[in-house]
Amino acid sequence: MPIYEYECGQCGRIKEVIQKFSDKPLTRCDHCSGRLHKLVSHTSFHLKGTGWYATDYAGKSRASTANGPAKNKADKPAGTGSTGTDTQPKSSDK
Numbered sequence: 001m002p003i004y005e006y007e008c009g010q011c012g013r014i015k016e017v018i019q020k021f022s023d024k025p026l027t028r029c030d031h032c033s034g035r036l037h038k039l040v041s042h043t044s045f046h047l048k049g050t051g052w053y054a055t056d057y058a059g060k061s062r063a064s065t066a067n068g069p070a071k072n073k074a075d076k077p078a079g080t081g082s083t084g085t086d087t088q089p090k091s092s093d094k
Contacts, residue, residue, distance in 0.1 A: 005041045010034025 006015045008029035015036070017026060026036050 005039040006036040007039050008032065008034040008036055014039070 001018050001020055004017050004019055004025070006017065006026050007013070008015075008031070011029060011032045011034055013029060013031055015026075015030070019025075025038055028034070029036055
């Protein structure tokens with residue numbers, strides 16, 4: 001069950017309460033009968049590691065990750081592409 005925090009608008013006290021999702025929120029302070037409002041607090045639950053964000057898995061296929069890194073056009077050695085930068089001498093250079 002989650003822990004909710006409430007703050008009293010009159011006395012400023014903060015109260016932590018374990019409630020079910022189906023329980024109605026508290027409305028009155030036990031100390032001064034002031035109006036309570038629910039606080040948004042930090043959680044102790046963290047998503048760590050890979051696979052939690054779109055940038056961790058976007059663009060990768062399952063086959064390439066299982067067999068090692070994927071090869072792309074940038075991984076080709078110089079002179080083997082069709083970019084016009086061949087390193088072999090032309091017949092007119094002899």
